[in-house]
Amino acid sequence: MRAKRLFLLSSIMSMMLAVLAPLNAFAATPGDASSSYATTTKAAAEKASLLTKQYGTTSVQYALIDQGKIVVSGQSGKNDVAGKIPLTANTMYGIGSTSKVFTAAAVMQLVDAGKVDLDKPVVQYIPEFKMKDERYKQITPRMLLNHSAGIAGTASRNASLFSDNDTFAHDNLLKQLSTQVLKADPGAFSVYCNDCFSLSEILVEKVSGTDFTSYIHEHFSEPLGMTNTGTPQDDLDESRMAALYLSPYEQQLPNETTNFIGAGGIYSTAADLARFSQIFTGQAEGLSSKSANAMAQPEYKNGLWPEDADNSIGYGLGWDSVDLFPFGDYGIQALTKGGDTILYHSSIVVLPEQNMAAAVLSSGGSSALNQLLATQILLQALKEKGAIDDIKPGKSFGLPVKADMPQELLGEAGVYGSSTQLLMVGITKDGLLSLASPQDPSSPAETYTYSADGSFINANGSAKINLVKERNGRTYLWVRQYALVPGLGQIAVSEYVDEKLSANDISDETRAAWQGRDGKRYFLVSEKYTSMAYLVASSAQVQLFKNVPGYIMSHKITGPDTAASDLQIPAIGGRDNGPVQFFNQQQGDTTAEYLQASGYRYISQDNVWPIYQGKHAWVTIPTSGDAKWYTIPDAAAGRTMHVTLPSAGSYAVYDENGAIVAFSIINDGPVVLPKNGTIVFAGDAGAKFDVTLTK
Numbered sequence: 001m002r003a004k005r006l007f008l009l010s011s012i013m014s015m016m017l018a019v020l021a022p023l024n025a026f027a028a029t030p031g032d033a034s035s036s037y038a039t040t041t042k043a044a045a046e047k048a049s050l051l052t053k054q055y056g057t058t059s060v061q062y063a064l065i066d067q068g069k070i071v072v073s074g075q076s077g078k079n080d081v082a083g084k085i086p087l088t089a090n091t092m093y094g095i096g097s098t099s100k101v102f103t104a105a106a107v108m109q110l111v112d113a114g115k116v117d118l119d120k121p122v123v124q125y126i127p128e129f130k131m132k133d134e135r136y137k138q139i140t141p142r143m144l145l146n147h148s149a150g151i152a153g154t155a156s157r158n159a160s161l162f163s164d165n166d167t168f169a170h171d172n173l174l175k176q177l178s179t180q181v182l183k184a185d186p187g188a189f190s191v192y193c194n195d196c197f198s199l200s201e202i203l204v205e206k207v208s209g210t211d212f213t214s215y216i217h218e219h220f221s222e223p224l225g226m227t228n229t230g231t232p233q234d235d236l237d238e239s240r241m242a243a244l245y246l247s248p249y250e251q252q253l254p255n256e257t258t259n260f261i262g263a264g265g266i267y268s269t270a271a272d273l274a275r276f277s278q279i280f281t282g283q284a285e286g287l288s289s290k291s292a293n294a295m296a297q298p299e300y301k302n303g304l305w306p307e308d309a310d311n312s313i314g315y316g317l318g319w320d321s322v323d324l325f326p327f328g329d330y331g332i333q334a335l336t337k338g339g340d341t342i343l344y345h346s347s348i349v350v351l352p353e354q355n356m357a358a359a360v361l362s363s364g365g366s367s368a369l370n371q372l373l374a375t376q377i378l379l380q381a382l383k384e385k386g387a388i389d390d391i392k393p394g395k396s397f398g399l400p401v402k403a404d405m406p407q408e409l410l411g412e413a414g415v416y417g418s419s420t421q422l423l424m425v426g427i428t429k430d431g432l433l434s435l436a437s438p439q440d441p442s443s444p445a446e447t448y449t450y451s452a453d454g455s456f457i458n459a460n461g462s463a464k465i466n467l468v469k470e471r472n473g474r475t476y477l478w479v480r481q482y483a484l485v486p487g488l489g490q491i492a493v494s495e496y497v498d499e500k501l502s503a504n505d506i507s508d509e510t511r512a513a514w515q516g517r518d519g520k521r522y523f524l525v526s527e528k529y530t531s532m533a534y535l536v537a538s539s540a541q542v543q544l545f546k547n548v549p550g551y552i553m554s555h556k557i558t559g560p561d562t563a564a565s566d567l568q569i570p571a572i573g574g575r576d577n578g579p580v581q582f583f584n585q586q587q588g589d590t591t592a593e594y595l596q597a598s599g600y601r602y603i604s605q606d607n608v609w610p611i612y613q614g615k616h617a618w619v620t621i622p623t624s625g626d627a628k629w630y631t632i633p634d635a636a637a638g639r640t641m642h643v644t645l646p647s648a649g650s651y652a653v654y655d656e657n658g659a660i661v662a663f664s665i666i667n668d669g670p671v672v673l674p675k676n677g678t679i680v681f682a683g684d685a686g687a688k689f690d691v692t693l694t695k
Helices: 009-017 035-054 096-112 134-138 141-145 173-177 194-208 212-221 270-276 289-295 367-384 407-412 508-515
Strands: 057-066 069-077 160-162 256-258 335-340 344-351 356-364 414-417 422-427 432-436 446-450 463-469 475-485 489-500 521-524 539-541 555-559 562-565 580-587 590-597 600-604 616-620 628-631 640-644 649-654 660-663 678-683 688-694
Antiparallel strands (some): 057 069, 475 489
């Protein structure tokens, strides 16, 4: 699963890199490297150490392969608080969405075998695949692998769990898709989609007649000698996994299990990923050269996309980019794929014509940081072996050269939106463009000056903006940026970041219904008790903005209880934007309001009651399996809660701002209840919790 998104332009890198407070790190330990790569070995160790000392990465592991031989490898950071468990080349990490390259390669093997045609309908291979939208019959395997199928996004219910390989996400995917409509015509444009690859996983299983984990081992890990690669369905030793940490907990967390394997659930090491890269460079069997070449084609150009520019995103089949910046400046094609789960991160960069690749895995940090490290290792190695003369300096658009702005651009001012943000775009007659966020009104607006090249450029020349009206009649905010990460180089961004929102008039009845929910919080009830969602995303809040009438964020309000996205944004801005629906359901003697969004179900704060304030109480999970939430009244605040857990259950406590205070999956012990906080009990239907409050 990828986690990259843009907010205001000045915060692009902070969102992409998820930089945390610096952590203490042990010295980097370089692996066995060829003596001809002494400079690269030293540089890799120094930059890996930079990740752990300055960029919030707990641990990092890296490997460089050249001509079929791993010539540089190493690791940096900590693997446990006490320092008793060493970090080694065999320490395994979750690789997140880098798993998608395995899935794409598996499909292409079936193409090589004549069992799959990339351009035949998916329903020929998965007859059970159905959707509430007849266009689904047009979806092909190619569209799944290049993200252009038009599927809404991610059916992630019960997909990210602590030390739990529950197959719910895999087993229920077709059922969940059967209730959905497409957000675009199949093939119209490529927009990042996890469900495309979960469906591809099922395709591989249907056509091959074997489960996906067995297929990966038989066709990749065993032939390539990838002895440290597996999935949640393997009997993996968790002590071999890289240690995970997340504030406010100082102790090691349980292992993260991502259960949509084809989209993001494989575990591996940097060395194993480097070995895997050989099927794309022709150094090992596994794919025909025709299929490897097909995966490296610019599939994103088949649909709506901005004009070519330096970029880190440009989809092939399975790849995030088939022309990764800055390698094009050296005349070298670079393929890349990154992955971000909640706590694990990975990146692989492959240079097919050079028969080289670098892989970087980490606990903490981000795939963007890992990609930069992999890029730096490869550039240093290319220089050291004489394949390039020098490493080029960073790039800029140059300082703005003020010019007279065409006055018709004034009409492009307005509200722009993406899946996760809103932007107020202002344009003045003298050529000043401003960006402001309704979500963060305290932040100053960013400003860009209309320049002689026909774009708006910021003051230091690192970013430029154009307002583009595309052939579909929609207007987009096209952002290009060279974002510098000190010590690690630049990431180039070129995306339609946001789309201009059209006016959406709604009835008084509909407006009143939504205004009644404005500011209300809804609490997650549908996740399994081992879900990581209870740690990081246990509630959602309805937020309306007066200057964006008729919308809930970028979703058009379509009725008193419904809203749906109309966005048609390629790449990242239009991802995971399924519909929003409210409904009422009987809960005991009362009727409760629920929110359904992104496959999750939430209950309104109006239907959450105070925890019993006496000394002793019992909480029982209803037959629906829904989690039970309680508020913490003044009479209970400051008291210590003791819980006797059932065999299949957990509880979590949050403060008044929704920040996690305690989660029994991590630390099952007494907890002092915070004032105005909340408590959730989750478990199998019928699970019973014995709760005691003491002073």
